Amino acid sequence: MTLQQILFIVISLVVLGSAFLVVTTRNLFHAALFLVVSFFGVAGFYVLLDAGFFAAAQVLVYIGAISILFIFAVMLTRDVITAQRGNSQWQAAAFVGAFLFLLMAILLGPFSITIRGHQFGNANWPFDMAGDAIKAAPSNFVGTMGSGLVSMDQYGVPFLLAGVLLLVAMVGAIWVARELRGREAEKAAAETAIDDADMDMNQPVQETLPLVDTNEAHESHDAAAVEKH
Amino acid sequence: MINGIPLYWYLIVSAALFCIGLYGVLARKNAIAVIMCVELMLNAVNINLIAFWRYITPAAISGLSFAAFIFVVAAAEAAVGLALIISIYRNTRSVDPEKIDSMKL
Amino acid sequence: MTVFEVINNILKIAGDAFAGLITSILGAGGLADFVVMLVAALIICALCAVAFMGLTYAERKIVARIQDRIGPNQAGPYGVLQPIADGIKMFTKEDTTPAEADRWVYNLAPLVIAVFALLTYAVIPFAPGVVGTNLNIGVFYVIAVGSGSTVAILMAGWGSNNKYSLLGAFRTVAQLVGYEVPMLLNVLPVVMLSGSMSLVDIIERQTLGNGGNGIPFILVVPLSALIFLISGIAETGRSPFDLLEAESEIVAGFHVEYSGMKFALFFLGEYVNALAVSIMFTVLFMGGYAGPILPPYVWLLLKVAAVFTILMWLRGTLPRVRVDQLMSFNWKFLVPMSIVNVILIMIIGKVFVADPVTAQVNGGIAVPPLVQAMILFTSNVIVLLIGLLMVSRQARQLRLTEAEDLDRRAAHNKAAAAKVVAQ
Numbered sequence: 001m002t003l004q005q006i007l008f009i010v011i012s013l014v015v016l017g018s019a020f021l022v023v024t025t026r027n028l029f030h031a032a033l034f035l036v037v038s039f040f041g042v043a044g045f046y047v048l049l050d051a052g053f054f055a056a057a058q059v060l061v062y063i064g065a066i067s068i069l070f071i072f073a074v075m076l077t078r079d080v081i082t083a084q085r086g087n088s089q090w091q092a093a094a095f096v097g098a099f100l101f102l103l104m105a106i107l108l109g110p111f112s113i114t115i116r117g118h119q120f121g122n123a124n125w126p127f128d129m130a131g132d133a134i135k136a137a138p139s140n141f142v143g144t145m146g147s148g149l150v151s152m153d154q155y156g157v158p159f160l161l162a163g164v165l166l167l168v169a170m171v172g173a174i175w176v177a178r179e180l181r182g183r184e185a186e187k188a189a190a191e192t193a194i195d196d197a198d199m200d201m202n203q204p205v206q207e208t209l210p211l212v213d214t215n216e217a218h219e220s221h222d223a224a225a226v227e228k229h
Numbered sequence: 230m231i232n233g234i235p236l237y238w239y240l241i242v243s244a245a246l247f248c249i250g251l252y253g254v255l256a257r258k259n260a261i262a263v264i265m266c267v268e269l270m271l272n273a274v275n276i277n278l279i280a281f282w283r284y285i286t287p288a289a290i291s292g293l294s295f296a297a298f299i300f301v302v303a304a305a306e307a308a309v310g311l312a313l314i315i316s317i318y319r320n321t322r323s324v325d326p327e328k329i330d331s332m333k334l
Numbered sequence: 335m336t337v338f339e340v341i342n343n344i345l346k347i348a349g350d351a352f353a354g355l356i357t358s359i360l361g362a363g364g365l366a367d368f369v370v371m372l373v374a375a376l377i378i379c380a381l382c383a384v385a386f387m388g389l390t391y392a393e394r395k396i397v398a399r400i401q402d403r404i405g406p407n408q409a410g411p412y413g414v415l416q417p418i419a420d421g422i423k424m425f426t427k428e429d430t431t432p433a434e435a436d437r438w439v440y441n442l443a444p445l446v447i448a449v450f451a452l453l454t455y456a457v458i459p460f461a462p463g464v465v466g467t468n469l470n471i472g473v474f475y476v477i478a479v480g481s482g483s484t485v486a487i488l489m490a491g492w493g494s495n496n497k498y499s500l501l502g503a504f505r506t507v508a509q510l511v512g513y514e515v516p517m518l519l520n521v522l523p524v525v526m527l528s529g530s531m532s533l534v535d536i537i538e539r540q541t542l543g544n545g546g547n548g549i550p551f552i553l554v555v556p557l558s559a560l561i562f563l564i565s566g567i568a569e570t571g572r573s574p575f576d577l578l579e580a581e582s583e584i585v586a587g588f589h590v591e592y593s594g595m596k597f598a599l600f601f602l603g604e605y606v607n608a609l610a611v612s613i614m615f616t617v618l619f620m621g622g623y624a625g626p627i628l629p630p631y632v633w634l635l636l637k638v639a640a641v642f643t644i645l646m647w648l649r650g651t652l653p654r655v656r657v658d659q660l661m662s663f664n665w666k667f668l669v670p671m672s673i674v675n676v677i678l679i680m681i682i683g684k685v686f687v688a689d690p691v692t693a694q695v696n697g698g699i700a701v702p703p704l705v706q707a708m709i710l711f712t713s714n715v716i717v718l719l720i721g722l723l724m725v726s727r728q729a730r731q732l733r734l735t736e737a738e739d740l741d742r743r744a745a746h747n748k749a750a751a752a753k754v755v756a757q
Contacts, residue, residue: 074261138288173312
């Protein structure tokens with residue numbers, strides 16, 4: 001067994017184990033941390049595959065940005081996080097997952113099965129699945145990829161679209177998640193108030209609290225501060 | 230650094246990762262956890278793309294470019310999805326996908 | 335080999351001799367390589383710990399001088415044994431865990447932060463040929479690893495189960511993630527001008543010979559250097575951007591519950607990160623270990639000491655910024671200016687080409703490297719001046735409205751007070 005094989009097995013155990021914990025653990029914050037571990041293991045796969053650039057990008061994008069977003073979302077919604085593990089259909093989901101995995105393992109693995117004279121398995125794949133004839137590691141693929149991404153003959157248009165997608169996602173996320181302020185908030189409050197009134201016709205209208213002149217209270221405080229100066 | 234590792238090892242590991250993510254998407258009771266599992270599935274896809282690139286077409290850049298686009302899509306998806314969940318949470322005080330079934334907040 | 339060369343390359347010679355010794359014992363192959371790399375990594379970690387102790391002492395002394403104090407002077411002559419005394423204190427302190435803490439997360443956080451801080455040193459070149467691994471994506475690696483410490487700080491903040499810790503963690507996200515943007519944007523000009531992301535190549539480009547022209551990038555893109563330094567300070571969470579551990583507001587932020595060795599690990603992470611930022615600044619903008627007459631490692635030490643002194647100086651003099659000031663400084667000032675700067679550098683780099691062969695192939699005016707550097711310098715200074723001008727105009731307006739507001743309030747209050755007196 002070569003060193004690379006040992007590394008591969010260790011990394012895949014880490015990735016799959018932490019992924020399994022992501023989907024089963026009760027504490028959502030722990031799930032987010034296991035997700036980080038899983039992402040880190042995937043970065044290890046990229047290093048094994050000679051794609052160091054993608055390993056660094058994985059750490060920067062997934063660990064530095066996306067998992068931070070997840071942890072933040074978990075923190076913001078922590079008062080409604082329940083300790084329930086799965087929903088009512090988890091058995092069906094487990095069956096679907098296991099069945100799909102078995103199917104893919106048969107199709108992709110080194111096995112082949114024969115059903116009614118038809119052979120299924122990787123023997124039918126048109127390329128070398130065993131990786132016997134290993135091709136040389138590409139040198140400086142980052143430069144090739146960069147010029148391919150900006151070249152209009154290759155991936156220029158999808159690259160531009162990716163930029164547009166990021167911009168749209170950024171603007172959309174800010175727009176969706178922003179808190180209403182000022183007049184908009186008043187408008188929204190008025191709308192919900194009308195809705196509430198529509199819904200609870202029988203209920204007496206809540207008495208408004210006596211208005212406290214908060215402005216004046218503030219200003220007298222300020223006055224004291226100014227006088228001190 | 231791929232001495233002695235056949236391609237199908239990567240494919241099976243990524244299939245397993247994909248199926249674990251799929252199970253999570255179907256079974257978790259929390260919308261944030263569902264998006265986490267979607268990210269796991271996207272990662273599985275990325276492993277596949279880069280493994281195919283390295284083993285079969287190391288001279289071409291198509292696998293790498295698609296992997297890069299998946300990074301972009303994953304980032305956009307996480308940002309918009311979590312923003313939506315936070316917004317829903319503000320209005321309904323719930324992040325359970327089964328409870329978010331009305332068309333009106 | 336002359337004595338001069340031996341002195342210059344002493345680190346490399348010692349390293350080669352050690353590697354030869356290990357290979358002769360274990361035989362050439364994977365195991366010997368593994369042992370050599372392990373020992374090298376251990377040496378770097380030990381050096382980081384020693385540097386941490388030295389830096390705490392230097393910082394306390396220098397900040398004390400700035401603030402007209404004496405600083406540590408009891409342990410040993412001039413207090414030089416103070417770091418050791420601190421270490422003994424840390425070791426012997428009780429190691430507490432809050433009762434309601436998330437135990438695993440709480441105990442892992444200091445380790446994670448120290449590991450991410452030390453990972454940076456794998457690619458930093460200390461002298462010609464003395465570098466952990468010369469990655470072809472060195473700069474990208476450093477930035478990627480630097481972003482990992484955010485997770486550790488969030489772990490500490492959540493795991494402690496303390497509202498101040500959580501507040502510190504919330505601030506972390508806003509600050510560290512936000513200041514990564516200008517940092518990346520200002521590494522870009524260096525990468526574009528040197529045509530490589532490898533730290534060794536970047537240093538070579540700033541030295542004479544080997545395709546370099548001997549002009550350090552701080553003289554070519556001074557604005558990028560300035561913004562990189564500012565955002566680097568913010569990334570390490572040092573004063574004046576120490577909002578994540580603001581002692582006077584949220585006690586100590588994310589590490590308020592930690593004591594003993596775990597606190598020491600946080601402290602180590604902070605200083606090792608600050609040192610990494612200074613080293614990255616010297617490598618990217620000041621030519622790293624390159625320099626005449628003196629040996630390379632001495633040059634590196636001198637340059638890093640100069641940059642770190644600037645960090646201490648800022649810490650000793652500037653007050654902490656407010657959260658909203660921090661955010662608007664980043665998103666309304668640093669980021670737009672960086673984007674304008676990067677675009678200008680791109681255009682200038684395409685129009686005035688330093689390499690005559692490229693100029694013939696791609697078009698553009700072929701100029702000597704010095705002229706290109708001067709044009710870039712001028713454009714940088716102009717962008718900086720325009721940015722400062724706009725900000726100062728806006729600040730004046732803001733001050734005027736605030737003063738008006740204060741006057742109005744004072745008049746109102748005086749009238750109200752007069753009314754009360756009259757009654």
